[in-house]
Amino acid sequence: MQRWGAIEGLRGILALWAALNHMIAYSGVAVPGWAAQWLVNGATHAVHVFMIISGFVITHLVLGKREAYVPYLCRRFLRLFPAFAVCVGLGWASYGWFIHGLETFAGPSLVALYQGRADAVAGAPVAYFLAQMTMLHGMLPKEVLPYADGVFLGTGWSVSLEWQFYLVAPFVVAALGTVRGAVAVVALCVVLWTAAAGGLFGTFARDSLLFAATPYFLVGIGSRLAWPAIQGKAGAGVALVLLAGALAMLAPAAVALLVWAVFFPLLVTGAGDAVLCHPAMLWLGRISYSIYLLHIIVIGLVMGLAASLVPSMSSGMLLASMLASLPVIIAGSALLHRFVEVPGMAMGRRAPVLA
Numbered sequence: 001m002q003r004w005g006a007i008e009g010l011r012g013i014l015a016l017w018a019a020l021n022h023m024i025a026y027s028g029v030a031v032p033g034w035a036a037q038w039l040v041n042g043a044t045h046a047v048h049v050f051m052i053i054s055g056f057v058i059t060h061l062v063l064g065k066r067e068a069y070v071p072y073l074c075r076r077f078l079r080l081f082p083a084f085a086v087c088v089g090l091g092w093a094s095y096g097w098f099i100h101g102l103e104t105f106a107g108p109s110l111v112a113l114y115q116g117r118a119d120a121v122a123g124a125p126v127a128y129f130l131a132q133m134t135m136l137h138g139m140l141p142k143e144v145l146p147y148a149d150g151v152f153l154g155t156g157w158s159v160s161l162e163w164q165f166y167l168v169a170p171f172v173v174a175a176l177g178t179v180r181g182a183v184a185v186v187a188l189c190v191v192l193w194t195a196a197a198g199g200l201f202g203t204f205a206r207d208s209l210l211f212a213a214t215p216y217f218l219v220g221i222g223s224r225l226a227w228p229a230i231q232g233k234a235g236a237g238v239a240l241v242l243l244a245g246a247l248a249m250l251a252p253a254a255v256a257l258l259v260w261a262v263f264f265p266l267l268v269t270g271a272g273d274a275v276l277c278h279p280a281m282l283w284l285g286r287i288s289y290s291i292y293l294l295h296i297i298v299i300g301l302v303m304g305l306a307a308s309l310v311p312s313m314s315s316g317m318l319l320a321s322m323l324a325s326l327p328v329i330i331a332g333s334a335l336l337h338r339f340v341e342v343p344g345m346a347m348g349r350r351a352p353v354l355a
Helices: 005-027 033-039 042-065 070-091 095-105 108-123 125-133 156-175 178-198 210-230 234-250 255-269 280-288 290-307 315-322 325-351
Strands: none
Touching: 005 033, 005 095, 005 255, 005 280, 005 290, 005 315, 033 042, 042 156, 042 210, 042 255, 042 280, 070 095, 070 156, 070 290, 095 108, 095 290, 108 125, 125 210, 156 178, 156 210, 156 234, 178 210, 210 255, 255 325, 280 290, 290 315, 315 325
């Protein structure tokens, strides 16, 4: 089955983009308004691009492997859960340290958010634990379980979103095999997305509910389904993504579409392979999931340590301290990948293939 090294390289960039943005946001360094979408809100945009990639890759997997639903789901679960579970534990173990740093360096809104999460878990620990262990915590609105999307691990909301997509992806891809099915899927997605935007499913702090993130997954699915027609044809590929680029410019919040508009022609033509398929980029891509999960924990530890040792530290120096921790993040992510992710994936590959 075809694999795209350029997608792996892009994953590495996105993980580092998310880490850098969180460092800037938590350090409190002032960022010009024109750069805020890329340097403060960029972590959310990076996740949105991850969603597009997931739509593309999982569609390719479903079309290529044609495996039964249960083994498919076992493999996907074991791809996400082991590293997520480890980081949930690490995140909760270091949570008090993170709050200590926030109380020293962050504004009252961030302190209230993290303290609210801690208090919520203290009041109903079993409910929050079960929600996290099923990876369905992102589906629970504030009205059902407050702060469920990120109580143990701030970046965990997107893991839940990814798992929700895995649950339905084979059925969606199968339905898109006919024009009538495609029309039905798109119509249903529009209805569900509109309902989510209108608060019909409750209140969510982020796009942790699948229905709210549907457009991004559909862009990835559509890109993969269009692949046979445009492979190697730069003009067709550019034409396909121009609309996404225009939409991104018309809707500044949709930065992810702009990133995909730039990347997809490079994927079609192979023009970006020299950079994105470099061995260093491929390695970063392989550990990108661990980078994404682990970096927020390290940021919290750095803030807690700085609060204990140099509570008067400026925002600029705090950011420099966080940036200096990047080798620790990468090294820790490499270990997490090697000793947790890889065994989990190996276990998934041994899952029985059902006829």
